[in-house]
Amino acid sequence: MKKILGLTFFVAMIGVLVGWGMERKQKVQDKQEDTLEIMAVEPLPTPTARVMEQVSPDGRMMVSVNIKGEQAGIWVGDLMLMTKRLEPEEELLVPFNAWSPDNKYFFLERKIAGESEFWVMKATGEPFVEGGIYRVIAEPFTLAYPELTLVSVTGWASPTLLIINAKSENEPKISFWYEVPSKQFIRLSSYFY
Amino acid sequence: MVVNNGETGVFAGQEIEVPEISLGDEQLTTKVLGEVANVQAKQIYVSLEKQLLTAYEGETVYLETPISTGKWGRTPPGEYTIWVKMRATRMEGGTGADYYNLPNVPYVMFFYNDKIPKIAGYSLHGAYWHNNFGHAMSHGCVNMRQIDAEKLYNWVSPLTTGTVTYTDAENTGTKVTIF
Numbered sequence: 001m002k003k004i005l006g007l008t009f010f011v012a013m014i015g016v017l018v019g020w021g022m023e024r025k026q027k028v029q030d031k032q033e034d035t036l037e038i039m040a041v042e043p044l045p046t047p048t049a050r051v052m053e054q055v056s057p058d059g060r061m062m063v064s065v066n067i068k069g070e071q072a073g074i075w076v077g078d079l080m081l082m083t084k085r086l087e088p089e090e091e092l093l094v095p096f097n098a099w100s101p102d103n104k105y106f107f108l109e110r111k112i113a114g115e116s117e118f119w120v121m122k123a124t125g126e127p128f129v130e131g132g133i134y135r136v137i138a139e140p141f142t143l144a145y146p147e148l149t150l151v152s153v154t155g156w157a158s159p160t161l162l163i164i165n166a167k168s169e170n171e172p173k174i175s176f177w178y179e180v181p182s183k184q185f186i187r188l189s190s191y192f193y
Numbered sequence: 194m195v196v197n198n199g200e201t202g203v204f205a206g207q208e209i210e211v212p213e214i215s216l217g218d219e220q221l222t223t224k225v226l227g228e229v230a231n232v233q234a235k236q237i238y239v240s241l242e243k244q245l246l247t248a249y250e251g252e253t254v255y256l257e258t259p260i261s262t263g264k265w266g267r268t269p270p271g272e273y274t275i276w277v278k279m280r281a282t283r284m285e286g287g288t289g290a291d292y293y294n295l296p297n298v299p300y301v302m303f304f305y306n307d308k309i310p311k312i313a314g315y316s317l318h319g320a321y322w323h324n325n326f327g328h329a330m331s332h333g334c335v336n337m338r339q340i341d342a343e344k345l346y347n348w349v350s351p352l353t354t355g356t357v358t359y360t361d362a363e364n365t366g367t368k369v370t371i372f
Contacts, residue, residue, distance in 0.1 A: 055340065057320075057321070057324050057326075057338040057339050057340065058212065058321065058338075058339045058340065059339070059340040096259060096326065096327060097324045097325055097326060097327070099324055100324065101209075101320075101321055101322055101323055101324045102210055154325055154327070154328050155323070155324050155325030155326065155327075155328065156323055156324040156325060157205050157323055157325060157330075158204060158205050158207045158209065158322060158323060159207070159209065159210065159322075160207070161205065161207070163325055163328075190264075192264070192325070192328055192329075192330075193264075193328055193329055
């Protein structure tokens with residue numbers, strides 16, 4: 001009797017093991033089929049990532065614009081100051097002379113449809129007194145000097161003075177200083193090449 | 194050489210915060226003459242038109258960077274030799290609205306030739322008071338970003354032996370061409 005019971009138990013165990021093995025094999029096959037199915041799906045287009053960055057003249061600070069798809073992020077070191085959705089034909093550029101000499105401000109060039117405007121920001125990301133964490137230079141310049149066209153912002157003459165080059169129909173080379181704290185444009189007698 | 198920490202500079206009619214220099218915290222990049230091969234192959238070119246400095250070691254570009262030469266004073270073209278370099282010095286000059294007084298001007302490399310004497314004080318150096326490189330902005334010297342000036346200073350001859358290093362028969366100066 002004991003032998004019969006032992007034999008029955010042995011046969012039952014073999015059956016369980018064979019069943020478990022077949023089930024496992026099926027799962028592996030299913031998984032492989034799933035994997036094959038996933039691989040067969042056409043991959044989504046990955047947005048192209050671009051990083052533009054500029055170190056400060058003393059090497060202590062870094063500003064970067066990270067662009068992925070339509071999204072641009074403005075960073076100072078590990079601090080993200082803002083993100084912006086880019087329009088078609090819009091670019092955010094980091095000029096070589098972006099940093100103010102004391103590392104308190106930086107400026108960026110925004111190009112849209114071939115037209116340039118310039119933003120000034122505080123390195124801390126704090127807003128200016130009038131609100132907003134960046135200040136656009138081109139618009140107030142055009143309001144103050146409607147007869148002139150802002151051509152370029154070349155860099156910083158001092159920790160708070162941005163150098164602006166402009167032109168008119170009669171005068172091709174006119175330079176200004178833009179004093180960041182006071183928001184004043186100061187017309188200069190000599191041109192900054 | 195005098196370091197003037199705690200002073201305020203003047204440039205473009207504005208007061209300028211002067212970066213402090215702590216010589217004790219710095220490790221001077223000094224080299225034994227024999228360690229650096231081919232010293233004579235080093236050559237610096239400064240393009241006034243492009244406002245660009247290019248430093249070559251043989252045919253290899255060691256450094257290329259926008260610089261600022263004379264706006265309020267002319268930077269004279271010519272072939273020069275560096276005769277002394279200083280970790281920092283004060284620069285003062287100009288009059289009226291162009292007056293400047295700048296302590297702790299970093300990484301100064303003075304050059305001269307038979308027409309421009311040493312006393313004229315022309316040099317390559319770092320500039321902490323402006324950031325308008327690639328455009329004329331100086332009173333005659335060649336202004337560079339501080340990071341570029343440091344890199345050049347540690348590369349040019351005479352090879353650094355202290356905070357002030359003069360050339361001598363064995364430690365000659367790198368050639369500078371301004372055109």
